[in-house]
Amino acid sequence: MENHDILCVKGITKSFPGVLALEDVDFSLKKGEIHALLGENGAGKSTLIKVITGVETPDSGTIEFDGRRIEVKSPQHAQQIGISTVYQEVNLCTNISVAENIMLGHEPKKWYGAINWKKMNQLADEALRRLGIEIDVSRPLGNYSVAIQQMAAIARSLEFLSAKVLILDEPTSSLDERETNQLFEVMHRLKSQGIGIIFITHFLDQVYQVADRVSVLRNGRMVGTYDLATLPRVQLVARMLGRSLNDLDEMSREKLKREQAEEETCVLEARGIGRAGAIEGVDMELHKGEVVGIAGLLGSGRTELARLLFGIDSPDTGALTINGKKIEHFNPLQSINLGVGLCPEDRKEEGIVGDLTIRENIVLALQARYGWWKFLEPEKQYEIAQKYIDLLGIVTPSPDQLVKNLSGGNQQKVILARWLATNSQVLILDEPTRGIDVGAKAEIQRMVLDLAEEGKSIVFISSELEEVLRCSHRVMVLRDRKKVAEYPGDVDDQTIMHTMAGIV
Amino acid sequence: MNNKKPVLKQIRESRLFWPLVALALILLFDAIFAPSFFKIGILDGHLYGNLIDVLNDGAPLMLVAIGMTLVIATGGVDLSVGAVIAISAAMGAVLINPALGKELITNEVLTANKTNTPLGIIVLANLAAGTLCGLWNGMLVSRARIQPMVATLILMVAGRGIAQLITNGQIMTIYYTPYFWFGNGFILGLPVSVYIVALVFLIAWLLVRKTSIGLFIEAVGINPKSTYYSGISEKNVKLIAYTFCGFCGAIAGLILSSYLHSADANNIGLWYELDAILAVVIGGTLMAGGRFSLLASVIGAIVIWTFTLTMYTVGVPANALLAAKAVLVLVVIFLYSDQVRRLVTKISERKGAQHGPTH
Numbered sequence: 001m002e003n004h005d006i007l008c009v010k011g012i013t014k015s016f017p018g019v020l021a022l023e024d025v026d027f028s029l030k031k032g033e034i035h036a037l038l039g040e041n042g043a044g045k046s047t048l049i050k051v052i053t054g055v056e057t058p059d060s061g062t063i064e065f066d067g068r069r070i071e072v073k074s075p076q077h078a079q080q081i082g083i084s085t086v087y088q089e090v091n092l093c094t095n096i097s098v099a100e101n102i103m104l105g106h107e108p109k110k111w112y113g114a115i116n117w118k119k120m121n122q123l124a125d126e127a128l129r130r131l132g133i134e135i136d137v138s139r140p141l142g143n144y145s146v147a148i149q150q151m152a153a154i155a156r157s158l159e160f161l162s163a164k165v166l167i168l169d170e171p172t173s174s175l176d177e178r179e180t181n182q183l184f185e186v187m188h189r190l191k192s193q194g195i196g197i198i199f200i201t202h203f204l205d206q207v208y209q210v211a212d213r214v215s216v217l218r219n220g221r222m223v224g225t226y227d228l229a230t231l232p233r234v235q236l237v238a239r240m241l242g243r244s245l246n247d248l249d250e251m252s253r254e255k256l257k258r259e260q261a262e263e264e265t266c267v268l269e270a271r272g273i274g275r276a277g278a279i280e281g282v283d284m285e286l287h288k289g290e291v292v293g294i295a296g297l298l299g300s301g302r303t304e305l306a307r308l309l310f311g312i313d314s315p316d317t318g319a320l321t322i323n324g325k326k327i328e329h330f331n332p333l334q335s336i337n338l339g340v341g342l343c344p345e346d347r348k349e350e351g352i353v354g355d356l357t358i359r360e361n362i363v364l365a366l367q368a369r370y371g372w373w374k375f376l377e378p379e380k381q382y383e384i385a386q387k388y389i390d391l392l393g394i395v396t397p398s399p400d401q402l403v404k405n406l407s408g409g410n411q412q413k414v415i416l417a418r419w420l421a422t423n424s425q426v427l428i429l430d431e432p433t434r435g436i437d438v439g440a441k442a443e444i445q446r447m448v449l450d451l452a453e454e455g456k457s458i459v460f461i462s463s464e465l466e467e468v469l470r471c472s473h474r475v476m477v478l479r480d481r482k483k484v485a486e487y488p489g490d491v492d493d494q495t496i497m498h499t500m501a502g503i504v
Numbered sequence: 505m506n507n508k509k510p511v512l513k514q515i516r517e518s519r520l521f522w523p524l525v526a527l528a529l530i531l532l533f534d535a536i537f538a539p540s541f542f543k544i545g546i547l548d549g550h551l552y553g554n555l556i557d558v559l560n561d562g563a564p565l566m567l568v569a570i571g572m573t574l575v576i577a578t579g580g581v582d583l584s585v586g587a588v589i590a591i592s593a594a595m596g597a598v599l600i601n602p603a604l605g606k607e608l609i610t611n612e613v614l615t616a617n618k619t620n621t622p623l624g625i626i627v628l629a630n631l632a633a634g635t636l637c638g639l640w641n642g643m644l645v646s647r648a649r650i651q652p653m654v655a656t657l658i659l660m661v662a663g664r665g666i667a668q669l670i671t672n673g674q675i676m677t678i679y680y681t682p683y684f685w686f687g688n689g690f691i692l693g694l695p696v697s698v699y700i701v702a703l704v705f706l707i708a709w710l711l712v713r714k715t716s717i718g719l720f721i722e723a724v725g726i727n728p729k730s731t732y733y734s735g736i737s738e739k740n741v742k743l744i745a746y747t748f749c750g751f752c753g754a755i756a757g758l759i760l761s762s763y764l765h766s767a768d769a770n771n772i773g774l775w776y777e778l779d780a781i782l783a784v785v786i787g788g789t790l791m792a793g794g795r796f797s798l799l800a801s802v803i804g805a806i807v808i809w810t811f812t813l814t815m816y817t818v819g820v821p822a823n824a825l826l827a828a829k830a831v832l833v834l835v836v837i838f839l840y841s842d843q844v845r846r847l848v849t850k851i852s853e854r855k856g857a858q859h860g861p862t863h
Contacts, residue, residue, distance in 0.1 A: 312733065333735035342733060350733055355726045355794050360719060367716045368735035375715045418734065 004067070006031045006196045007052070007083070007165050012061030014047055016405075021047040022058070025222045027215055029165060029196040034187055036207040036228075037200045038240055039217030039437065045200055048217065049167055053078040053085050066164065082164040084157030086150055086171060094142030094149070099124035101141050102156045127155040131186045147179030151186060158190070166190065167198045172206055173435060176297070184210045202437060204233060216240055240438055267457045268340075268426055270309065273318035278304035281318055282483045284476060286426065286457045291448060293472030293489075294461040295496055301481035302461045303345050306430045309459065310342040311335040322426065336369055341419025343412065345430040345461075351415045354404030358396055359385035361403045362417045369422055388417035392447065409440030416447065427451065428459040433467060445471050465493055465500075512852065519788050519795075522839055523803040526786060530810050538817045550690040554813050560687075560763075562809030563697035564589070564756035566802045568776055569783035570708050571638075571752030573801040574745040576784050579725045579793030580645060580652030582746060584637065585753040585780055587663020589773025592634040592757030594667040597676035597767035599626045600683055619680045626683070631754045637663065638750015642743035660777065667769035675768045678761065687763025697759050701802070704755060708748070708798055721745060725793025783808055786836050808832070 007029040014022040022044045029035050039045045050056040052063065054072035063070055065081055072078045075085075092101045099121045100107075108119040117138075124137040133151050141149055150171055157163045168187075172180045187197055187210060199211055207214055208228060216223040216239045223239050265288040272281035279301035286292050296302050307313045309320065314330035321327070322338045332342075344350035353361055362385045363376055370376065376384070385399040392413040396406060403414055412432055419427055429448065433441040448471050452458055462468050468475055469489070477485045477499045485499045515521055534541040544553035568585050575582045599621045603609045619626070637659060644655035678684075689696040712718030720741045723731040732738050756776070761767045781791075786804030789796040808829075815828050838844050 310733075332733050333737065336735040344733060349727070350729050353723045353727045353730045353734075356719075356723060360723070364719070364723060364731070364736070365734040367719060370716070372717055372720075373715055 004031065005029065005064070006066055008064040009048075009052065010062050010064070012048070012051055012058045012063075014051060014056060014058045020220050022051070023220045025061070025217070025220075027222065028225070029198060031164075031196055032191050032194045033213065034191055034197045034199055034211045036211035036214040037198055037217070038204075038207065038214055038236070043217040043437065044220040045217055046169075047220075049085065049169060049198070049200070053083060053167065079157070079163075082162055083167070084163035084165070085167040085169060086153045086157065087169045092141055092149060092153055092156075095140055097121075097138050098128075098135065098141050098144065098148075098152050099137040101152050102127055102137070102159065104156070106160050123159075124155075127159045128152070130158075130189075131155055132189065133182075133186075145175075145179060147175045147182060150175075150183065154186065154190075158195075163195065165196045165198070167200070169200050170202065170435070171199075172201055172203060180206065202435065204236065204438075207236075208233065237438060267323055268309070268459075269321045271319050271321075273308055273315045273320055275304065275308060275313055275315050275317075278313065278481065279308065279478075280482045282478075284483070286459060288425075288457055289452050289455045290474070291452045291458045291460050291472045291489075293468035293475040294459060294478060295465055295468045295475055295500060296478035297463075297500055299481075300478040300500075302463075302478055303430055304481070305478065306342060306345075306428050306459070306461060309335075309428055310340060312342075333368060336365055336422060336424070339423065339425040340428065341365070341422065341424035341426070342428045343415045343419070343430060343432050345434065347408065347411055347415065347435075352403045352411050355402060357400045358389065358394065358403055358406070358414055359399040361414050362388055362399075362421055365418045366421045384421055385417075388420060391420075392417055393443070407440075409436040409444070412436060412440075412444060416444075420451075424456070426457045426459070428461070430461045431463065432460075433462065433464070441467070465496060469493055469496070516849075516852070519797040519800045520803065522788055523786050523800050523807060526807045526836065526839065527803060527810060530807065530814055534810075534814055534817070538814065541814060541817050546693070549693060551693045554817060556695065558806060558809045558813055559698050559701075560695040561813070562805055563695070563701050564760050564773070565776065565779055565783060565808060566701045566805040567704055567752045567756040567759070568749075568780040569787070569801040569805040570705060570798055571749030572777075572780040572784050573787065573789055573796050573798055574708070574712070574721055575652070575749045576781070576789055576791060577721050577725045577793055577796035578742050578745045579728070580742065580745070581656065581781065581791070582638075582641060582749045583653060583656040583777045584641060584659035584663055585749065585756070586773040586776040587660050587667070588634050588637045588750055588753035589757040589760060589776055590664050590667040590767070590769050591637055591670065592630045592754040593761035593767035593772050594670040594676065594769055595633040596626050596630040596683070596758060596761055597678055598670055599629055600678055600680045601676065602680070615677075615679050617679050617681050619683075623682055627758065630758050631751065634754020634757060635747060635751045638747040638753070639743070641750065642746030645746060646739040646742040664769050667767075671767060671769055673769075675766060677766045679765075683762055684765065685762070687759045687761075697763075700755060700759065704752060705798065705802065708752075711748070712798070717741070717744060722794055722796065725796075779808055780805075782833065782836070785840070788840070 005028045009025065009027040012022050012025045025044070025048060027048065037045055037048070047056065051058045052072065054074045054077050063072060065083070070081060072081070102124040103120050108116045108123065110116045121137050128135065128137065128151065131151055131154065133148065135144065135148060141152060154166065157166065171183060175183060187199070190197060201207060211228055213225055214228055214231070214236065215225040218240065266285050267288055268286040270282055270284045272283060274281040282305060284292065294302055294305065308315050311327065311330040311332055311334055319326060322335070322340060325338060327334065348354070353364065359381050363381045366384070367376055382399055388394070389396065389399060394410050394413045394417070396410065403411060406414065433444050436444065445467060448458055448460060460468060460471050473489045475487045475489060475491060475496060476483055477487070477496060479500060479502055487496065541554045544551055544555060572582060572585065598604065600619045602616050602618050602620060603614050604620060606613060641656050641659060644650045644658070645652050686696055686700065691699055712721065720731070720736050723736065724738050724741045728738050757773065760772055764772065783804035784801045785791065786807055787797060787800030789801065811829070811832050812825065815825055820828050
């Protein structure tokens with residue numbers, strides 16, 4: 001196999017108002033290589049990808065593709081050259097068939113111009129088979145899992161765009177383990193065909209599992225490119241964080257400290273709370289200053305439980321008591337008034353209001369609590385916003401920055417600030433660290449423990465078991481939309497994993 | 505504050521920039537081709553001239569544009585404002601009618617300069633009718649969860665029928681002179697309608713900037729789900745926006761019927777909804793909802809009327825006006841397209857400054 005660079009990026013600099021997103025970044029991708037791109041949120045990964053795919057024009061720097069210098073004008077142009085991107089959220093149409101999605105714009109025609117469906121399905125089927133996928137391509141894409149949808153997107157870019165460089169932007173964040181492995185198989189297959197793959201992810205395990213080399217970005221600069229075979233994991237994390245690992249160690253020590261923090265004031269009590277099709281009757285208690293972790297696989301009813309506790313959905317059965325008050329009418333405002341806050345799983349769709357400023361996002365729930373007429377004057381709003389920007393360390397040039405321009409970790413902090421501003425005593429955090437880099441993750445976990453110490457009660461939901469165990473005083477395990485077990489916080493991860501998987 | 509942005513750029517990013525550019529372009533056209541457009545005279549102590557006409561004739565549209573801005577900002581649209589104008593005008597005209605409640609109706613009674621209903625009641629009934637229409641729209645959209653375009657289409661179609669029912673199918677001519685004050689009167693040399701617009705604008709401004717309603721409206725327009733999860737009743741926010749829009753339509757109906765001395769259920773306020781939407785778009789509020797500027801929408805309405813009267817002044821016949829208006833729409837759409845804007849940004853930045861790029 002030839003071993004020359006298919007893509008070579010040199011000296012890229014890109015700035016946005018108030019932010020230097022990339023500074024003199026070099027990056028190269030070999031033919032037939034899986035190259036992981038790592039970095040904290042806001043490190044510049046997405047900007048680098050946007051520059052490579054022509055979404056953004058760099059201020060300076062050059063891009064060489066297959067030995068020739070190119071200027072990528074637009075994403076379409078990038079595709080024509082042979083640089084394809086598959087995004088985390090697949091941008092295909094879920095309501096038309098898999099075959100149509102793959103062949104869109106290249107449908108085989110009969111002699112009189114009508115689409116030759118048989119041929120089309122056959123071609124699509126072959127394209128997927130080459131990736132090792134066998135499915136009925138005539139069914140709507142939406143019938144299949146996100147993994148399959150991603151495969152269809154990959155098949156499309158390989159078949160018609162003859163991609164030589166494939167960029168996978170956090171492809172595994174919504175896949176389960178089996179699907180992830182399926183994707184990795186496909187990646188290996190493509191690699192052996194000489195395609196260069198840029199693989200962006202937050203999961204270090206996966207980097208070591210599948211990638212050849214790794215490049216680490218930090219604060220808009222390229223820290224370096226390393227061979228994974230010779231780079232110990234600890235080193236990699238240290239490079240990403242740009243600091244020693246003492247911070248992380250310290251946190252596990254904190255875990256020992258928290259045992260005495262438990263008090264017996266029950267702030268939230270659910271008795272057999274359930275909703276048809278969502279979750280079966282759950283009993284739970286949450287005490288003052290306590291973190292209750294909820295572990296469970298995707299689809300185990302984690303989010304559904306959170307929605308019931310916050311009053312977005314009303315339960316069919318059971319009762320919920322918050323701060324001694326039995327809830328009759330379930331709606332978010334009621335919960336907020338009782339001192340409950342929810343950081344939803346889907347930060348972008350359910351958490352932030354993207355086109356509003358940080359200030360407005362922070363005061364939103366407080367303002368809702370105050371009602372229509374008791375308006376917080378702008379000065380007061382700035383004061384509150386600034387307080388939490390400082391307290392939570394939100395990185396921004398000003399409180400007037402639009403929230404959609406922040407990195408995921410900072411957005412999460414803004415939502416957290418929203419609830420702290422309303423003085424919520426119960427925080428329900430649904431995947432608070434999803435899509436957030438290692439550094440911000442540690443920061444948010446620390447915040448959770450600090451808040452609990454201050455007497456807040458927290459429901460901590462996460463698909464990362466390690467994180468649940470690190471932060472929780474007690475752990476509830478959900479499986480198949482049922483609560484199956486409850487453990488003290490010092491339970492070992494093996495036990496929990498067995499419970500989650502149903503092998504007790 | 506650390507406002508390091510170059511002044512030029514700040515101006516360009518202001519919400520009022522593009523509407524004002526549009527207005528300036530039209531006035532520039534007038535300055536070259538119809539200088540008489542700028543002539544302002546004094547007659548009987550009142551100012552008169554084309555510029556005053558823009559304000560007086562444009563007043564109903566400005567009112568409707570204010571209401572429409574709030575509705576569009578929630579991510580909706582109100583197609584019924586034209587019909588609401590007709591309903592509220594009909595309501596006023598019927599109550600004014602001196603024959604109301606009389607057994608014996610003669611032409612003398614009918615055309616007399618008098619009414620049996622106090623003016624205050626007439627105005628109140630007029631406003632109540634429109635506000636009620638807005639409330640109806642709001643209920644359909646927020647409670648019945650019908651899509652705004654469909655929900656308000658119902659009243660758009662039915663509204664003129666309702667207005668005809670109110671007037672019993674007649675074109676009501678108004679002879680009661682005190683009523684004419686709203687559309688034709690003057691205070692300190694300026695048309696009364698201008699003061700009414702200023703008052704409604706002030707009410708709307710206080711509503712959105714001195715209570716939390718403005719923030720809630722923008723939040724709902726941008727992301728209704730996140731907004732609901734933050735404890736804001738998305739339903740009530742929408743209800744208020746539509747109701748207020750109906751209220752604005754009612755005042756527009758009052759002014760229009762007063763100005764025209766009549767209430768013709770089929771023609772009064774015809775196509776106002778579309779002009780109002782255009783005004784809001786010129787004002788830079790996205791049809792998808794979110795950020796809005798009331799002042800920019802009012803300027804948008806002024807742009808439309810300046811354009812209309814300019815066309816009359818240079819002698820474009822009334823039946824060709826719609827075609828000319830289409831050109832305006834086209835230009836506006838060009839000015840607002842991202843592509844064109846990026847080009848303008850690029851050019852001005854290449855010329856101007858060494859400052860950082862925009863995105």
